[in-house]
Amino acid sequence: MAKFIYCALAALGLLSAAPLGASAQVKVKTKVKQAASGAPSLAPTPIANPVLAGDYPDPSVTQVGDTYWATATSSNWGPTFPLLKSTDLQHWQLVGHVFPGERPAWADYYFWAPEINHDANGKTYVFYTAHKRGGNLAVGVASADRPEGPYRDLGPLVGQPDGSIDGFLMHDENGQPYLIWKEDGNSVQKPTPIWAQRLSADRTQLVGEKTELFRNTAAWEGNLVEGPSVVRHGGYFYLFYAANGCCGAGCTYATGVARAKNLLGPWEKYDRNPILTKNDIWTCPGHGTAIERNGHWYMLHHAYQTGSMQYVGRQGVLSEFTWTASGWPEFLSNHGTPTAAAPMPGTVADEFAGATLAPSWEWPVEDKPTFALQNGQLQLTARPDKGGAALGRPTLAANYTATTTLLNPASLPAGTTAGLAALGDPSNSLSLLAGAGKLQVQELRDGKTRTLAETVLPAGPALHLRVQDQGGNHYRFAYSPDGRTWTELLPAGQTADGSFLPPWDRGVRVGVVAQGPASATAAFERFEVVNKQ
Template identity: 85%
Template sequence: MPTRFSFRPLVALGLLAAAPLLAPAQAPVKVKAKLKRSAAAAPRTALAPTPIANPVLAGDYPDPSVTRVGDTYWATATTSNWGPTFPLLKSTDLQHWSLVGHVFPGERPAWADYYFWAPEINHDANGKTYVFYTAHQRGGNLAVGVASADRPEGPYTDHGPLVGQPDGSIDGFPVPDENGQPYLLWKEDGNSQNKPTPIWAQRLSADRTKLVGEKTELFRNTAAWEGNLVEGPSVVRHGGYFYMFYAANGCCGPGCTYATGVARAKNLLGPWEKYERNPILTKNDTWTCPGHGTAVERNGHWYMLHHAYQTGSMQYVGRQGVLSEFVWTASGWPEFLNDHGTPRAAAPAPAVVADEFAGPALGPTWEWPVEDKPQFALQSGNLQLTARPDKGGAELGRPTLAATYTATTTLLDPAALPAGTVAGIAALGDPANSLRLVAGGGKLQLVERRDNKLRTLAEAPLPAAAALHLRVQDAGGSHYAFAYSPDGRSWTPLGPAADGGFLPPWDRGVRVGLVAQGPGGTATFSRFELTNK
C-alpha cells in the first residue's frame, strides 16, 4: 500500500488506542483540588440557553474553527484528501452558514501533498486573516503551515510550513500571550510513534510567517480518560485566566472515544492546571465523539463549534460541524449544557440538493481527490468530465448529508464514449475504494473497487437511448442499490444491493458523484440531484 495509508498516519489523530503515557516530572501541569459538585455546577450566568438544531455544518466538516470579523463569523474545516482545500463559510448567528469558497480553491500548496487537516482561521489584530493548517510535507512528515489574506474570503497567500517535528506537528492555534505577543500552539504527534503528545507554544514573528525563540511545553496526556493523546487546542481568556479546550483519545470511526477537556493558566506559558472534572463534553444518544473545535462568544453566550458523529450515520456521513453552548461556573470553569453533551435537537438535511450545471463555474460543494484533480468544464448547461485511465479515473463528488439518500444524474449519449471509456454515477470513499454504475462499450456495469482491486458485480446491455438516467440509493450508510432508466421514470435495478461498509476512510465520510474512466474522451452529464431521507 502507499506510504500515506500506512500505520503511522492512522494513529496520527488517535484512531488506534494505546495506554496513557505519563508526563515526566518536570512537565508544567497541576491537578486541581477536588471540588464539591454543587459549587462547580453553579453557573455564573442566568442567560437562557440558546435553542440549537445541529448539525450547523451538515456533512463532513471535521475539526471546524471559527473567527469573527465585524458582524460576520467565518469558519473552515478539515478536507483531508479531498480538494479544493479548506472550505470558507460565513454566518451572522453561528447556526446558519453559507459556503462561499476555499482557502486553496485550485492547486494545493506546493510544499504539501495530502492530509490537509485542522485549519484554524484567525482574524488577527493586525487586520489580516490567517489560516494555520496541518498538511503532510512532500517527502517528510506532518507539519503546521500558514496562509494569509487581506480579507477573510481571500485570496490567500501561502507562506509554507512553520514547524514539522520528526514525529509530526499538527493542530496549530494562534493566540497572544498576556503581553500581546503572538504565539503558536500545536501538538507534537507523538502518538504516531507510541510516545506522549506534548502541546507546545512558541512565539510567532510579527508577520506570523515563522516561529522565533524557544518552544515551551504546556502539558501533555497524563489523565486516564485522555488515552494516548491530547490535541486540537483552542484558547480563550476569561476572568483572568487562559482557558485551553482540547480533545483527547480516539477521534475517528465506529470505535471512536473522543471527548473534550479543559485546562487553565494565569500566563500562557503556564503553569497549566487541568480541570479535575474532565472530560467536560462527552457523547450522548444523538452525538458521538465530540471534540476538536473553537470556543467563541456571541451576545454574552459562549459556544464551541466542534465536530461529532451523528448516531445512525457514523463514519458514512463523516464528522459533522455542531455547536454546543457552555457557561462559566462560580468556580471559574466552563460547563457545557445538555448534561455535558451537544444539544440533541436535530436539524433535518435539505430535502433536495440539485445542480443544473448552469455555470459559469462548478459549485463549491463539488470535490475531487486532492492528488488527482480532474479536468472538467461547464458548457450549455452540461458538465463535461474528461476521462482518465489511472487510479479511479476522473472523479467528482459531493459530501453526503444523511445516511439514507437517493442520487441521480443524466449521462448524455453514452454510446458515443470512445472504446475503453466508461462513465456514470458512484459512491466514493477514495480513489482506491468505490461502488459505481458505469456505461460504455455497449453495456452497463456495476463495479466494486476495493483496495484498487476491481470486481464486476452485475452487468446488462446498454439501452439504445440518447440520454441515460443513473441512480444510486443508499440505505443507512452502507447498502447501495443502483438502477438505470432511459426516460427517468421507469427504473431497472442492476444487481442486488451492494455492501459499502468498506468505503469510508478512517478520517472521512463517503462522497457521491460522477466518474469517467478510460484512455480518452469526455463524458457529458446534464444534471445531478441528491434527495435526502
C-alpha cells in the same frame, strides 16, 4: 496507524459530557486563544444540530465585524479547506475555499485542522496541517487581507521528526503572538506534548524557544491530546483540547480543558475532565473552537451522528457552555447540548448552468480532474488509472437517492466508461458505469475491480442513472431511458456492501466518474441528491 488517529472535527453538536473518569490536577504550561467575555446569560440558546451538515471535521471559527467565518479539515479532498460564513453561528453558507485551485506546493496530502484567525493586525490567517513532501506532518500558514480571500500561502512553520499538527494562534498576556501546536508523538507510540512558541510579527516563522504546556497524562486522554483552542476569561487562559481516539466506529474522542494565569503556564487540567462526551445522538465530540456571542459561549466542534457515523463523516455541531462559580466551563443540559435535530437537508440539485462548478463539488486532492461547464452540461475528461476521473459531493445523510443523466453513452470512445458512483477514495468506490455496449455495477476495493451486475446498454441519446443508499452502506443501482421507469441491476432484495468505502478520517462522497484515455470526455446533465431521514 497511531499517526492516523489524529481526528479532525466537523462538530455535530448536542453532546452529553458526563465524565468518563476524573483526572488528577496537573500543572503544566500551555497556551490559549483570546476571546471577549460577555455578560452572563441564564437562558440557553436553542440549537438544532448539525449546524454544518456533512463531512466537516476539526471546524474552526473566527469573528470579523458582525460575520463569523469558519473552515474545516478537507483531508485528501480538494479544493482545500472550505470557507463558510454566518451571522449567528447556526446557519452557514459555503462561499469558497482557502486554496480553491492547486494545493500549496510544499505539501501533498492530509490537509487537516485549519485554524482561522482574524488577527489584531487586520489580516486573516489560516494555520493548517499538511503532509510535507518528502517529510512528515507540519503546520503551515496562509494569510489574506479579507477573510473570504484570496489567501497567499506562507509555507510551513514547524515540522518535527514525529510530526507537528493542529496549529493555533494565541496572544499572551503581553500581547505577543504565539503558535500553539501538538507534537504528533502518538504516530510513533510516544506522548503528545502541546507546545507554544512565539511567532514573528509577520507570522512567517517561529522565534525563541518552544515551551511545553502539557501532554497526555490522564487515563481518559488515552494516547493523545490535540486540537488546542484557547480563550481568555476571568483572568485565566482556558485551553480546550480533544483526547483519545478521533475516528471511525470505535472512536473514543472527548473534550477536556486546562487553565493558566499566563499563556506559558503553569497549566492546571480540570479535575472533572472530560467536560464533553457522547450522548444518544452525537458520538466522539471534539476538536473545535470556543467562541463567545451575545453573552453566550459556544464550541463549534465535530462529532459523529448516531445512524450515519463514518459514512457521512464528522459533522459540525455547536454546543453551548457556561462558566461555573469556580471559573470552569460547563456544557449545558447535563454537560451536553440539547439534542434537537436540524431539519434534514432535502433535495440538492445542480443544473450545471453557471460558468463555474459549485463550491460543494470536490475531487481527490492529488488527482484534480479536467472538467468544463458548457450549455448546461458537465464535461468530464477521463483518466485511465486511480479509479478514473472523479467529482463528488459530500453526503449529508445515511439515506439518500442520487441521480444524473449521462449523454450519448453509446458514443463513448473505445475503452471508456462513465457514470455515477459512491466514492471513498481513488482506490475504493461503487459505480454504475456505461460503456462498450454494457451497463455495469462495479466494486473497486483496495484498487481491485469486481463486476457485481451487468446488462446490455440501452439505446438512446441519454441514460438516467440512480444510486440509492440505505443506512450508509447498503447500495442499490438502477437505470432509466426516460427518467420515469427504472430498472434495478442487482437482484431483488440484494444490495451492494459499501462498508469498505469510507477512509479512516473521511465520509463518503457521491458523484460522477469517467474512466479511460485522457482523450475521452463524458457529458452529464443535472445531478440531484434527495436526502431522507
